[in-house]
Structure formats: structure tokens, C-alpha cells
Amino acid sequence: MVERVERVKKMGNKKKGIALFSGGLDSLLAIKLIQKQGIEVIALYIEIGFEINLQKQEQLEKIAEELGVKLIIVDKRVEYLEKVLFSPKYGYGKNMNPCIDCHIFMLQVGFEVMEKVGGDFLITGEVVGQRPMSQRLPILNLINKTFSNSQLIVRPLSAKLLPPTLPEEKGWIKREELLAIRGRGRQIQLQLAKKFGLSQFQPPAGGCLLTDNSFSKRLRKLAKKGKITPAEISILRVGRHFEIKNYRIIVSRKEEENKILKEYCGERFTIAIPKFPGPVALVEKRDNKIGELNKERNWEKGIVSKKNENLEGKKRENLTVNSNLSNKKNISNKNNLSNKKNLSGKTNLEREGDAREEREISQIVADLIVSYSRFQTGTVFIQNRNLIGYSHSKEEWYPYLL
Ligand code: SF4
Numbered sequence: 001m002v003e004r005v006e007r008v009k010k011m012g013n014k015k016k017g018i019a020l021f022s023g024g025l026d027s028l029l030a031i032k033l034i035q036k037q038g039i040e041v042i043a044l045y046i047e048i049g050f051e052i053n054l055q056k057q058e059q060l061e062k063i064a065e066e067l068g069v070k071l072i073i074v075d076k077r078v079e080y081l082e083k084v085l086f087s088p089k090y091g092y093g094k095n096m097n098p099c100i101d102c103h104i105f106m107l108q109v110g111f112e113v114m115e116k117v118g119g120d121f122l123i124t125g126e127v128v129g130q131r132p133m134s135q136r137l138p139i140l141n142l143i144n145k146t147f148s149n150s151q152l153i154v155r156p157l158s159a160k161l162l163p164p165t166l167p168e169e170k171g172w173i174k175r176e177e178l179l180a181i182r183g184r185g186r187q188i189q190l191q192l193a194k195k196f197g198l199s200q201f202q203p204p205a206g207g208c209l210l211t212d213n214s215f216s217k218r219l220r221k222l223a224k225k226g227k228i229t230p231a232e233i234s235i236l237r238v239g240r241h242f243e244i245k246n247y248r249i250i251v252s253r254k255e256e257e258n259k260i261l262k263e264y265c266g267e268r269f270t271i272a273i274p275k276f277p278g279p280v281a282l283v284e285k286r287d288n289k290i291g292e293l294n295k296e297r298n299w300e301k302g303i304v305s306k307k308n309e310n311l312e313g314k315k316r317e318n319l320t321v322n323s324n325l326s327n328k329k330n331i332s333n334k335n336n337l338s339n340k341k342n343l344s345g346k347t348n349l350e351r352e353g354d355a356r357e358e359r360e361i362s363q364i365v366a367d368l369i370v371s372y373s374r375f376q377t378g379t380v381f382i383q384n385r386n387l388i389g390y391s392h393s394k395e396e397w398y399p400y401l402l
Pocket of ligand 1: 099102261
């Protein structure tokens, strides 16, 4: 590490700062304060896979353009899952947010990128006392102690509350032009945004799903089932997740998510798309039961229609929707089933069990779609001249939410 500091000491006058960039106001202001001193800044966004905003990249590009900085995006999702998320040395915050370890990880990545692009120091938008877990003064000191080259971490928004860094000592940066912001207030930052003419930035602290209680619960449950991949995290970010009769069912919450779920449906999921405007649903294939049967079936034909019993065996009233999803004729197609027997070696009883299970799941998926359809008006709606009455409310599904 000393070598790195020495290397920086020996460099010429033109300095380059690498800024950890989240798109939030603090990181933008930190960049501005350094840029103002005539130093080239490169914005570095580290993708860890827990961003709420699904259009993040697009927005980051716009912000970087407005700032006039080059943007580097590095994908560290796998590394984050393997090294940080499930074994944080300094524990979690209120939810699944390992903020201290996360900061350390980001700085580590920052130093790696700095080496690669020939940067001279790191810039962060941290503010002393702003976050209860990761930005208290003792924690910033602890984070610094992790790095033998911590003298190269500049925190322009709170610099005057912290010991001078190497770039300040060497006169690359004028300490007097840096700030001494402390605490959770946003007034100073908002005034500065106005002063610098910054119009685009992300809301403070609202961007990380790991701080979200229900997302964290889902993540914990998923983690108990085995190794998690970035692809699974991506799907966990989208839709409402239910676990019903050991099947995971994901129902989209808005049109934007319909598109994502349709694209995501692949090897692992089967998709159900209603014929009317409404949410699509993914059903996770389990033990290949649904997967096998779906080779002969098209789940995209519509949604279920008929009187039936709900999951608890209660009589449901007036549920009528047209569909192939629960079309018994399709499911009990004898040829298909006997082929299955040859291929899978299952007994008739087992195959019937599979078909019954699939019918039930089909019905449940259809019910979910109707429950969350924007056409639902109380207990009745009309679609394609079918009178569709419906007794479920969304609340009835809540116990099954993941
Ligand atoms: S809020 Fe999320 S992204 Fe930010 S430090 Fe904590 S875990 Fe990392």
C-alpha cells in the first residue's frame, strides 16, 4: 500500500480522482467540489444487484453527462453475494443491509479501478453522522483502518471534520474549499445543488433494496433454500412473490414489470399471461413436475374460469374466467400422459397426482392474476361477454406473500 502512496507522490501535476458514484446528491456534490478545483474526475458506479430503480443505468448516464464526467460501471454482483452479503464482518443494519462491509467493499473496488485507470485518489460522498450504521465518525475511522492507503480517500462534504488526506497535504486539493457537513439534514446539500445547477439526482437513501424490510424477508427465505445467484436477485426485485403449496409464484405489480417477467421466463419459470390487461405471473417449476407437463401445454392462453374451491377448501363464488390454464381436457390428455409414463417411469397414480397438482396451481395462478388485475371491480367484472364474478380480495393472498 505504501507503494501505491509513493507512486502517487511521484506522479506529475495532473491529478485524477475516482469518485464512488451512486447517482445520489451527495456523490454528485462530492464530484462537483473536486471538479471545481480543476481536477479530472471519473465517476465509478459499482453494481451490487440491489438497486430499486430498474432504469438506473440510463439515469446514471444522464447524470454523468450533466456533470461532464466519464462514467465507469463495474458489475460486482457475484462478488458481493459471495463475499459480503451473507457473511458481513460488521453485521447488518435494521434489515439485510451490511452497510459497513458494503462501504469497505466499495472502497476496495474503488482502489482496484483506481489502479487500472491510473487514478490518484478516491472520492466519496460520505457525510459524517448521516447514516446511523456506516457514516458515524468512529465507523469512518474503522473503515479507514481497513486500508493502509486510507490517506487517499477524500470525503469532500465532511473533509474539514476529518484529518487531512494526502491529496490535501500535497496541495492537489485545497482543503479550504472542502466542506464540514455533519448530520442527517439535507438543507446544505439542497442549497449546493441549486448553486451548482444540478437538476438530476436520485432521492437520498431510497435506492437500496437491502434496507427494505419485506425484500429482506424474501431474501432470507430464499437464502435458506441454497445458493443465491444474481439472476435470482434480479427476479426477487420484481413483482409480488407468493409461496403456495411449495410453488413460488410471482405476479407483476405494474406494466413495466410485465415486460421484465416475460423476458425472464425461461428454463426455470412458466409464464401465465391474461388475455385482458392485467398482471402476468411466473410459476417456478418444481421437481420438473410442472416443467414436464408444460411441454405439452401453453400457459399463455388465458386465465381460469369456473366455480371452484379456494386453497382452504372454502367454496368460492362465481369465479368465471376463460382459460386453458385449468382446462381439464388438456391436462388429462391421455396420449400425453402415457408418453410421460414411458419417459418418466411414473405410475398412473403419480401422473394423476401431478396433473391434479398442476390444475390446482393453474387455478391459483389465475386467481392471483384476477385478484391483481386492474379490471377487478369488487366482486364482478365483465370480459369478452363473460360475466366474471370474483370473491377473492387481495388481502386473502397476504398470508402467502414471501
Ligand atoms: S444502503 Fe445498501 S448500498 Fe448503501 S451501504 Fe448499505 S447495503 Fe450498501
